[in-house]
Amino acid sequence: MAAAVGVAALCRRLTVALRVSGARPRSAAAGRPGQTLNLFHENLAKVEPLHQFKFLHTTLSRKGLEEFFDDPRNWGEKNVKSGDAWNIKQLRGKSSEDLHKLWYVLLKEKNMLLTLEQESKRQLRPMPSPERLEKVEKSMKNIDLVVREREIALRLLQTGHEKPVPGEWRHDFLGRTYWYTYKEWPIPWYLNKKYKKRKFYYLPHVNHFIRLRLEKSLRRRARRQNLEKTRRKVLERKFPHLAVKSQSQ
Amino acid sequence: MTKVDIKNYLEKIYNVPVAAVRTRIQYGANNKRNHKNQRVKKPDYKVAYVQLGQGQTFQFPNLFPEKEQDTETRSFDDFKNKYMEREKQRQKGDPRRGGVPDWFGL
Numbered sequence: 001m002a003a004a005v006g007v008a009a010l011c012r013r014l015t016v017a018l019r020v021s022g023a024r025p026r027s028a029a030a031g032r033p034g035q036t037l038n039l040f041h042e043n044l045a046k047v048e049p050l051h052q053f054k055f056l057h058t059t060l061s062r063k064g065l066e067e068f069f070d071d072p073r074n075w076g077e078k079n080v081k082s083g084d085a086w087n088i089k090q091l092r093g094k095s096s097e098d099l100h101k102l103w104y105v106l107l108k109e110k111n112m113l114l115t116l117e118q119e120s121k122r123q124l125r126p127m128p129s130p131e132r133l134e135k136v137e138k139s140m141k142n143i144d145l146v147v148r149e150r151e152i153a154l155r156l157l158q159t160g161h162e163k164p165v166p167g168e169w170r171h172d173f174l175g176r177t178y179w180y181t182y183k184e185w186p187i188p189w190y191l192n193k194k195y196k197k198r199k200f201y202y203l204p205h206v207n208h209f210i211r212l213r214l215e216k217s218l219r220r221r222a223r224r225q226n227l228e229k230t231r232r233k234v235l236e237r238k239f240p241h242l243a244v245k246s247q248s249q
Numbered sequence: 250m251t252k253v254d255i256k257n258y259l260e261k262i263y264n265v266p267v268a269a270v271r272t273r274i275q276y277g278a279n280n281k282r283n284h285k286n287q288r289v290k291k292p293d294y295k296v297a298y299v300q301l302g303q304g305q306t307f308q309f310p311n312l313f314p315e316k317e318q319d320t321e322t323r324s325f326d327d328f329k330n331k332y333m334e335r336e337k338q339r340q341k342g343d344p345r346r347g348g349v350p351d352w353f354g355l
Contacts, residue, residue: 064263065307076316104262119312 067108068115080128085135088142096150099143106143110136173199175210255297266302 074080091099113133120127152162167181180200189195236243250258252270259265277291301307318326342351 064259064265065301067263069310069312072310075310075312076314108262116312123313125313 068112070112070116074128077128078126080132082129082132082135086139086142088145091139091142091146092149096147099147103140103143106136106140110140170200171202173202173206175202175206175213250295250297252297255299259299266305267299268302269300271298272296 069075070080086102091102094102110133113130113136117127117130117133155164156162163181165181167179169177170180171177185192185195252272255270255272256267259267272295274293274295277293279288279290281289281291283289342349
């Protein structure tokens, strides 16, 4: 499709613009008055999250298969420097087009890191700086969250509904409460034999087991919180200078 | 991902002309056993053979070429070698015995 090809071309231009040092964005933005890159100087360090400090040639890579491997100067290195992952707060400030382009940049970076991981397994060598993969995953998850938030906001404004498909809270025969989404059927529910066999209520003898389940969950929660407290105490004892100073009068 | 998916993916995202794609599913072995003697399965994965179009060739690069070590690693390697030599010297018995172990009398 033309749109996807356009996006791919934009992505390539973006990666090229990002990989060049700080002096470039001004000229890139000036050349295309329609597209304003939201890449200010102070954000440059964050813009390409896995910014390798050694720069490639500035021409677009031909035929794209080189994009499955990172900068040739990084081959054989033990550690490759990379910036932090994208935060949700940083991403909320970006426009949808920027997020779209960033998604594809991150996708290509992830593919590159995965090929590197597989190749290092094949060559029985350690992968240089594997934390890059986690950073990319986190950034992509954050972009997804931001896009979902925007979708929900738009839907609320346009229709007044939060969810795309209506539903309701229902009980199952074990007394558990869950969100039942309505499905589309060609026949009404009172003619649906299989649906009528499903029980969306529970009998009184189940109350005892609901109570047991509740107690179990409370016990698990208490155990988890106690464990966190003890771990924090141990750390505070080991590293007293790093203790969080509680707000005192 | 189907053959069509892979073709579109490479063409749209990587701008690589693709002539043909063939796929197969590689079965991961289930022969290894863990400490409980339960079989541990290696995951199945799909292998795609992509034929590039427009007379292109592709050579998988060597991602781990030998690089000259910097001073830190070199000094560490020197230290390691010296330590190993010292250990070997200590392990060896009396040189006057001509390599015969100490277990033997006299």
